[in-house]
Amino acid sequence: xxxxxxRMGECPVWEERENALVYVDINSQKVCRWSPLTKEVQSVSVxxxxxxxxxxxxxxxxxxxxxxxxxxxxxxxxxxxxxxLEQDKPNNRFNDGKVDPKGRFFAGxxxxxxxxxIRARRQGALYTLFPxxxxxxxxxxxxxxxxxxxxxxxxxxxxxxxxxxxVHAFSYDVHTGKIACPKLLYHLEKEExxxxxxxxxxEGKLWVACIDAGRVIRIDxxxxxxxxxxxxxxxxxxxxxxxxxxxxEMYVTSAYDGLDATTLAKEPxxxxxxxxxxxxxxxxxxxFYAA
Numbered sequence: 001x002x003x004x005x006x007r008m009g010e011c012p013v014w015e016e017r018e019n020a021l022v023y024v025d026i027n028s029q030k031v032c033r034w035s036p037l038t039k040e041v042q043s044v045s046v047x048x049x050x051x052x053x054x055x056x057x058x059x060x061x062x063x064x065x066x067x068x069x070x071x072x073x074x075x076x077x078x079x080x081x082x083x084x085l086e087q088d089k090p091n092n093r094f095n096d097g098k099v100d101p102k103g104r105f106f107a108g109x110x111x112x113x114x115x116x117x118i119r120a121r122r123q124g125a126l127y128t129l130f131p132x133x134x135x136x137x138x139x140x141x142x143x144x145x146x147x148x149x150x151x152x153x154x155x156x157x158x159x160x161x162x163x164x165x166x167v168h169a170f171s172y173d174v175h176t177g178k179i180a181c182p183k184l185l186y187h188l189e190k191e192e193x194x195x196x197x198x199x200x201x202x203e204g205k206l207w208v209a210c211i212d213a214g215r216v217i218r219i220d221x222x223x224x225x226x227x228x229x230x231x232x233x234x235x236x237x238x239x240x241x242x243x244x245x246x247x248x249e250m251y252v253t254s255a256y257d258g259l260d261a262t263t264l265a266k267e268p269x270x271x272x273x274x275x276x277x278x279x280x281x282x283x284x285x286x287x288f289y290a291a
Contacts, residue, residue: 001251002034004041005271009253010197011052011096012273013286014243021243022061023273024050026095027257031063031072034273036244044077052097052107057288062129064094064107069129082133085109092123096146096197096239101154103290104177105129106138108145108159119143126159128177131290138179147198147208147239151221152284158185158206158221160195167195167208169221186219186226197239197253202282209237209252216240216252216276230276234269235259242283250276250283 007027015022021034025043031053032043048066056062061072063079067086070079086092086109097107111123124142127135139145143163150157150172157172157179167186170179186208188195193213200206205227206219214235218228236255243251256270264270 001036001039001275002041002273005256006032006253006273007257007271008238008255009271009273010238010255012197012239012241012243012251012253013053013055014241014247014251014283015055016285021241021251021273022053022055023239023253024053024063026051029065031061033074044072044074046072046079049093051094054097054099054105055286055288057103057290062099062105062289062291064097064105067092067094067109069094069105069107069135082129083135085127085135086125089123091120095124095144096148096160098148099287099289100128100157100177101150101174101287102177103131103288105289106148108139108142108148110142110144121163124161129289130177133291136177146196149198149200149206152200152202152204156221158198158200160198160208162194162196162211165194167198167206167219184224185221186224189226192217196237199239199241199283201242202247202284205281207240207250209239211236211238211255212258213237216250230279232269232274234267234272235263236270241286244275247283247285248277248279248281250279252276 006025012023050065069082108126109124111120122141126139147160154174157170169185196209196211
């Protein structure tokens with residue numbers, strides 16, 4: 001549905017109040033908004049790689065870019081820094097993020113590659129930005145902090161560390177925002193490659209984007225089993241979210257960065273954004289950052 005190519009399309013968020021899909025292109029340093037009515041993409045350029053975007057209660061967005069949290073005013077295109085983190089790690093940047101049921105913004109970091117396939121290990125962390133702008137570090141020594149979401153009863157937090165090739169489940173205290181007691185929920189099979197972004201549906205099942213495997217998979221957190229696979233027409237599938245009028249459509253982002261020239265020539269859909277219909281399950285509305 002979106003043919004404007006993304007170098008690294010990520011973190012799709014359905015914004016009901018604008019009837020639009022909001023997402024980032026990390027490597028182009030842009031926050032984008034696509035309207036299904038006009039089919040137009042608007043974008044705001046920022047001064048660093050932007051890993052994630054979330055809706056703000058009072059309008060506008062909260063974003064995680066470089067190693068800082070910031071607000072983005074869409075109308076003025078103004079970016080206001082909330083807090084800088086990890087200034088001792090110049091090679092790190094924020095990656096995926098999402099707002100919890102109480103309006104706190106969770107986002108994690110990762111080390112960038114210093115050469116193709118080479119990156120410092122366990123340099124990332126997972127943080128929570130509270131509505132009062134205070135920050136708590138939830139996890140340390142993460143490789144690539146990625147897809148995250150909460151169970152429908154708000155008692156479990158799900159998180160992906162991509163280089164662990166796994167989804168983990170944590171106990172979650174919705175009152176304090178603290179996570180604890182990690183358990184392995186699902187380890188990806190060889191052909192599923194690496195897990196990236198993730199979302200939950202209205203039945204409490206998880207959908208995980210598999211980068212380099214050209215698919216999203218549906219996992220049952222109760223059994224830890226994969227129950228569905230949807231293949232897409234390009235390999236570097238990065239994230240997914242539900243949206244549309246009744247949250248019955250799934251939007252899936254992809255990337256063309258990381259493909260060599262020969263592969264790119266054979267991949268006309270690399271970097272596109274896709275819409276999947278007919279899944280027979282709906283999603284739930286996004287949470288707003290409560291500030």
